[in-house]
Amino acid sequence: MDGADFFEKLLNHDPQAQKKLIETFNPRIFLYFRNRIKGENNYEDLVQEVFSAFFRGLDQGKMTSVVWIAPFLFGIAKRVLYNYFYKQRKNNEIQQKVSLVCEVTCDFTEAERMENQKLSQVLNLLIKDLPQIDRLILNAFYLQEKKITEISNMINRSNHYISVRKQRAIKKIKNEIFRKKLY
Amino acid sequence: MRCNEFQNLIDAYLQETIDEPRRENFEEHFFQCRKCFLGLKLNEALQNKDVRITLEEKPRVFVLKLFKPLLVMSSLFLLILFSVLLVQQKRQTRLLLEISAFEIPPYHQGELRSIPENGAAIEAKFSQAMKYLQERKFRPALNLLEGPLMEEAAYPKIEFFRAICYLGEDEAEKAGEIFDAIIRAMDPAYFDDALYYKGFVLLRQGQKQAARDQFEKLAGMLSPMSMKAGAMVQKIEAIE
Structure with missing residues (x-):
């Protein structure tokens, strides 16, 4: 499905296209809210608000091309976040169900959890194929929460070496995921 | 924001040490770039300790380690053997060609x-x-x-x-x-x-x-x- 075709289908309320859009952007919106709002466990309402505003905007002709989808969604997410903080102070609740404007019914939180779980599984699988030195660095940095300097002292290498190897290891995993179409 | 700049800011974003203007640019970028978003998710998963990073070598790696020199040696040996045979074959062919040169038989006129x-x-x-x-x-x-x-x-x-x-x-x-x-x-x-x-x-x-x-x-x-x-x-x- 090319961009123009996809956009046309979204305009025509095609459930497959709507599902694909939600699958693509749901994790991004979750990550955005999770990083912006600390101490909150439930982002479901906020995510629904973003998607419902998006589909309403689409029906109102606020977008003309597929290239505007991501910026438009980001703009909505920013506004929803602003409203969240503003309304929270007024003790109001955000209530805008996406099912009113979208054909797809979806548990966004569960979908995001599943997505994360799938990514972890893939990551577990691919990490095993990395060279031992890369695994050692990732283990020390992420699991043991060691600093780059500590790791460099531990294996007698420069900070730059550790930093580059760490980034390359993640890049290798990322490329492998794309190559095998795992994500 | 460019992708390489994004990669360099991932740790800062996840550790919330990034400044606000760059944070917004960063967020706008991952909304638009699928590859960068995956990189961010991978870092997030690692940081949340959602993965196991084992340090043991895989058994097959060990086997390969053991047999690799043997494999290299035997390949080298086969290569040398093959070359020697080829040279010998060429020499034989050349010699055969040399001895197959014949003299013109005599003839009688009339x-x-x-x-x-x-x-x-x-x-x-x-x-x-x-x-x-x-x-x-x-x-x-x-x-x-x-x-x-x-x-x-x-x-x-x-x-x-x-x-x-x-x-x-x-x-x-x-x-x-x-x-x-x-x-x-x-x-x-x-x-x-x-x-x-x-x-x-x-x-x-x-x-x-x-x-x-x-x-x-x-x-x-x-x-x-x-x-x-x-x-x-x-x-x-x-x-x-």
Whole structure:
């Protein structure tokens, strides 16, 4: 499905296209809210608000091309976040169900959890194929929460070496995921 | 924001040490870039300790480690062996080619004049062909020997030299057919010569053993060619 075709289908309320859009952007919106709002466990309402505003905007002709989808969604997410903080102070609740404007019914939180779980599984699988030195660095940095300097002292290498190897290891995993179409 | 700048800010974003303007640009970028978002998710998963990072080597890696030098050594050995065999094969082929170089057989002039029809003309053409042959110009000699007048004569001498021309032109199969016909006919004038030169046909065909047998057979016969055939047997044995 090319961009123009996809956009046309979204305009025509095609459930497959709507599902694909939600699958693509749901994790991004979750990550955005999770990083912006600390101490909150439930982002479901906020995510629904973003998607419902998006589909309403689409029906109102606020977008003309597929290239505007991501910026438009980001703009909505920013506004929803602003409203969240503003309304929270007024003790109001955000209530805008996406099912009113979208054909797809979806548990966004569960979908995001599943997505994360799938990514972890893939990551577990691919990490095993990395060279031992890369695994050692990732283990020390992420699991043991060691600093780059500590790791460099531990294996007698420069900070730059550790930093580059760490980034390359993640890049290798990322490329492998794309190559095998795992994500 | 460019992708490489994004990559450098991932840790800062996840640890919330990024400043606000760059944070917004960063967020806008991952909304738009699928690859960068995946990189961010991978870092997030690692930071949340959602993965297991084992440090043990995989068993197959160990096996490979053990067998890798062996594998390299055996490949090297096979490569050297193959090269030596190839060089030896080339040397054998070259030597075979050297000993398969034959001398032009002698001929007697005037013999063909006795052919009842066009004897003189045939003799003249044959003499010309022999001149070419002495100069090892096989193709012009063959053209003359295969001319209409010569074919009609169907004389064993002409046939024999035609076969010599084919041998010189490296058409061993055709030469072999003619020599075989002469051998079958058992013409006393060219029987021994045909046997001898058939040996060269076999050499040119790469049938070293068959050629050796052929020369050996002739060497054991009471024949004017037996000495030459014996020498050929020795030459073939020398390259074995």
